[in-house]
Amino acid sequence: MTENELSYKIIGAAIDVHRNLGPGLLENTYETALAYELKTLGLEAKQQLVLPLKYKEITIENAYKIDLIVENKVIVEVKAVLELHPVIYSQVLTYLKLTDHKLGLLINFNTELIKHGIHRIVNILINE
Secondary structure: OHHHHHHHHHHOOOOOOOHHHHHOOOOOHHHHHHHHHHOOOOEEEEEEEEEEEEOEEEEEEEEEEEEEEEEOOOEEEEOOOOOOOHHHHHHHHHHHHHHHOOEEEEEEEEOOHHHHHHEEEEEOOOOO
């Protein structure tokens, strides 16, 4: 399945979660519910993946934590905030670059309409 096909399924699952839970809950609630929905679709969804970072000659263990990686192709960052700060978009792009992934989804569940909380972030500097 391509990244775009996966993103379609992830967005559908996020819409289902938002329809059932609505806004106002903790991020962990939405992340766990989204992971559950993705797994019921037969997709692999790794949660709270802690990864090391190579910096010059050293390795920094536990350098960053990704909310979800779906099918080892799409990174999903889950938020439940009033407003997305611009640095959060940069955070997702950094995760994409560090893991050499092409596509990330930033999903803010604290919106009246979930479609306003879904943002695609593309790593155009991918090493293929």
